[in-house]
Amino acid sequence: MKIICIGMNYRRHAIEMGRPFPSEPVVFMKPDSSILKKNKPFFLPDFSSEIHYEVEVVVKISKLGKSISPKFAPRYYDEITTGIDITARDLQTRLSKSMLPWEISKGFDGAAPLGRFIPVSLAGDMGNLDFRLEINDKIVQQSNTSDMIFGINEIVSYVSGFFTLKTGDLIFTGTPSGVGPLRRNDHLVAYLKDLPLLDFMIK
Secondary structure (H helix, E strand, O other), rough: OOEEEEEEEEHHHHHHOOOOOOOOOEEEEEEEHHOOOOOOOOOOOOOOOOOEEOOEEEEEOOOOEEOOOOHHHHHEEEEEEEOOOOEHHHHHHHHHHHOOOOOOOOOOOOOOEEEOOHHHHHOOOOOOOOOEEEOEEEEEEEEEHHHOOOOOHHHHHHHHHHOOOOOOOOOOOOOOOEEOOOOOOOOOEEEEOOOEEEEEOOO
C-alpha cells in the first residue's frame, strides 16, 4: 500500500508559506508505518520541537490503474476521508535549506492519522468540498477543495503516470492555509462537510 502525498496544493497555503504556485503537482511519499488509524493518540516525538498539523482530504484508490486520463480518474477511487499530514517543520526547514530530501520530516511513525472513510457518493462534488480541522473546539483550518491548484482528478492522473496505482493506495491531496504547531493534550477533530471523520488526541 502506497501513501502518495501532494504538497503546496492550495493557493492560500502557498501564499501563507511564501511559495510560488507549482506548475505541476509536488509529490512525496509516506511509508505505511506512518498511518495512524482508529483515532489512536499521536505521541509527540523527541526528535523535533516543532510538530505541525496539516489537515487534508484523502482518497482511496479502488482498482489497479496506470496512466489514467483525468476524465476517467473518478473510476479509480470510491472512498474519501480526512487525514492529517503531521510534519516536523524544523527538520523540513533545515533539510530544505540544505537541498536535501526531507522524507524524515513527513514519514515518521504515526505522521499520517487517517479518518473513517465514506463513499464518494455521499461526499458530493469533489471540486466543491468543505472541510475543516478543529483543535480543542476551535477551528484552525477551514477550506474548500475549490481552492486546490490541482484537483483530485488531475492528481490521480498525474501520479498514475509515474506509479501504478493499486487497490488500497491512499492519496493525501494537500493542505489549506492555517497550519500550526501541535501540543500535548490537544484534541483534534477533522470534518468533511459536517461529518466528523477523525477524532484523536496528542500525547
